Amino acid sequence: MNKKNxxxxxxxxxxxxxxxxxxxxxxxxxxxxxxSSVEQERxxxxxxxxxxxxxxxxxxxxxxxxxxxxxxxxKVITLARSGAxxxxxxxxxxxAKVMDKEQLIDRDAVNDVITGIxxxxxxxxxxxxxxxxxxxxxxxxxxxxxxxxIWYRKQQLADAGFSEPQNWQQLLSITTAFTHPxxxxxxxxxxxxxxxxxxxxxxxxxxxxxANVFDANGAITIxxxxxxxxxxxxxxxxxxTLPGSNDIMEIKDAFMNGTVPMAVYSTYILPAIYNEGxxxxxxxxxxxxxxxxxxxxxxxxxxxAGQTEAQRDAAKKFITFMEQSDNATRWVLMSPGxxxxxxxxxxxxxxxxxxxxxxxxxxxxxxLVQQFANxxxxxxxxxxxxxxxxxxxxxxxxxxxVNAVTVGNKDVPATLAQTQGRVTHLVQKR
Numbered sequence: 001m002n003k004k005n006x007x008x009x010x011x012x013x014x015x016x017x018x019x020x021x022x023x024x025x026x027x028x029x030x031x032x033x034x035x036s037s038v039e040q041e042r043x044x045x046x047x048x049x050x051x052x053x054x055x056x057x058x059x060x061x062x063x064x065x066x067x068x069x070x071x072x073x074x075k076v077i078t079l080a081r082s083g084a085x086x087x088x089x090x091x092x093x094x095x096a097k098v099m100d101k102e103q104l105i106d107r108d109a110v111n112d113v114i115t116g117i118x119x120x121x122x123x124x125x126x127x128x129x130x131x132x133x134x135x136x137x138x139x140x141x142x143x144x145x146x147x148x149x150i151w152y153r154k155q156q157l158a159d160a161g162f163s164e165p166q167n168w169q170q171l172l173s174i175t176t177a178f179t180h181p182x183x184x185x186x187x188x189x190x191x192x193x194x195x196x197x198x199x200x201x202x203x204x205x206x207x208x209x210x211a212n213v214f215d216a217n218g219a220i221t222i223x224x225x226x227x228x229x230x231x232x233x234x235x236x237x238x239x240x241t242l243p244g245s246n247d248i249m250e251i252k253d254a255f256m257n258g259t260v261p262m263a264v265y266s267t268y269i270l271p272a273i274y275n276e277g278x279x280x281x282x283x284x285x286x287x288x289x290x291x292x293x294x295x296x297x298x299x300x301x302x303x304x305a306g307q308t309e310a311q312r313d314a315a316k317k318f319i320t321f322m323e324q325s326d327n328a329t330r331w332v333l334m335s336p337g338x339x340x341x342x343x344x345x346x347x348x349x350x351x352x353x354x355x356x357x358x359x360x361x362x363x364x365x366x367x368l369v370q371q372f373a374n375x376x377x378x379x380x381x382x383x384x385x386x387x388x389x390x391x392x393x394x395x396x397x398x399x400x401x402v403n404a405v406t407v408g409n410k411d412v413p414a415t416l417a418q419t420q421g422r423v424t425h426l427v428q429k430r
Contacts, residue, residue, distance in 0.1 A: 027059060029310040031318065032086030034065040034079075036072050042334045049330060053321045060314045062088075073098075080104055085304040087315040093130045093298040094390060096139035100132055101387040107137040109303040109312055113319050114141055121343045124373035128383070129298050135383030140300025141319050144332050144339040147296040147371050148200060148266040150188070150285040153278075156261040164285050168205070168233055171287045175240035178261055187240035189251035189263035192406040197248055198399040199378070200295045201264045206230040207293040207376040213392060213423070216381050220427060223420035230289075231405060231412050238406035245407050267368060270337035271357065279360040284367065286374060296375035298342065325349050337361065340369050388427050397422050 037046055043066055050062045065086055067075045073095055079085045085104065099105050119127060122142060130138045150171070157163065157174065165171040175187025191198040206212070211226035221227070242254055255263035256272060262285075263269070273282055286292045301322060303315045321327060325345040329352045332341045336357035341347050347369060352358060358365045378398070379389025392398065401419040404410040 029314050030061040031311050031314045032063045032065050033088045034086040035090040036069045038066045087307045087311045097387045098390045100139045106303045106305045126342045140302035142298045142300050142342045145298045146267045147294050149294045152262040152283050154283045165287045179240040186260050189254045189260045190241040193245035193247035194399045194403045195247050198402050202402045203378045204293045204295050209289040213378045214386050220424045223416045235405045268338040274357050292374040293376040294374050
């Protein structure tokens with residue numbers, strides 16, 4: 001063999017070796033990302049984020065799986081049964097408890113991502129809300145949230161000689177003063193329907209008084225003096241709201257059209273307030289009895305169990321990417337004002353600070369973020385989040401209890417005793 005041929009063969013072998021190395025480096029993996037943003041404009045944001053991620057991570061492909069919110073939880077169950085769960089799923093902290101109970105969450109992978117981001121970057125209270133039942137892990141990586149409390153028109157209260165209510169009695173005094181049924185004016189928009197919103201609203205009062213559905217040992221604690229006091233107060237407060245069973249639309253309409261100067265609602269009312277131009281006239285009150293309590297929901301990105309090592313690593317990379325300052329900010333600003341940031345990485349981002357909706361509410365925007373420290377929810381006791389709470393909420397036992405004493409004017413002690421028995425039976429049966 002002559003020297004020329006020897007050099008040619010060596011070159012070919014080198015080229016093949018390099019090609020082999022490149023193939024190994026670009027070995028691809030595909031993961032699915034299930035989310036509830038079916039709106040075209042939101043999908044555009046998410047798809048753009050995915051495209052950027054894929055450019056930064058050659059060989060990793062993310063397939064978006066948008067699912068309507070009404071069918072979301074059912075879809076998760078269906079996919080789990082068929083062994084086809086997406087590697088990354090957007091989920092509320094409530095439903096994440098259900099997924100964790102069914103061992104559908106890769107706790108170690110989730111914790112790895114949170115550790116990488118840094119727990120100190122999350123605002124006080126946020127990580128506590130996504131704790132597992134045993135308190136040792138997290139059910140997902142929080143990316144956005146919303147809170148619910150009492151919104152009020154500052155000028156209306158001031159004109160009537162009132163300031164922001166600090167406790168239950170002050171709240172009742174204000175709502176009573178504004179209640180004039182003959183003029184179709186009432187003191188507060190208060191949830192009383194047999195709905196999840198009613199359970200959420202009542203929970204704020206109960207938890208503020210030290211009443212919870214469970215104790216630290218997991219025993220049902222509905223029929224207690226603390227719960228009786230809270231339900232009795234809610235019954236009184238309901239006498240200053242609109243007649244009938246009030247839910248989302250009735251409350252929002254009454255507050256927006258001036259029928260009531262106060263309303264229990266989530267931050268999802270803020271875009272409407274901004275559009276109507278009275279953002280500077282809005283206050284947020286958390287009247288406390290024994291402690292402050294607001295209701296809140298955390299949206300997390302979680303990693304499902306049963307993925308291959310390559311898919312698991314890709315999922316961790318993707319969520320870490322989504323939690324970066326600019327990317328998480330884009331996620332939050334898909335619903336400016338309504339969705340709240342959960343990390344300092346977002347609140348320090350100029351795109352969030354300069355957003356017209358966020359700016360319109362001034363200092364209130366940051367005050368709302370800091371309220372996550374006061375979030376308390378039924379079924380969460382200390383570091384424990386009891387998964388059976390999902391079954392209780394699904395049964396509507398608590399909202400029916402509230403509706404019975406407010407709309408139905410039923411006896412509070414008797415209704416509590418009945419609900420205690422119903423819920424105890426339900427949990428034991430599970």
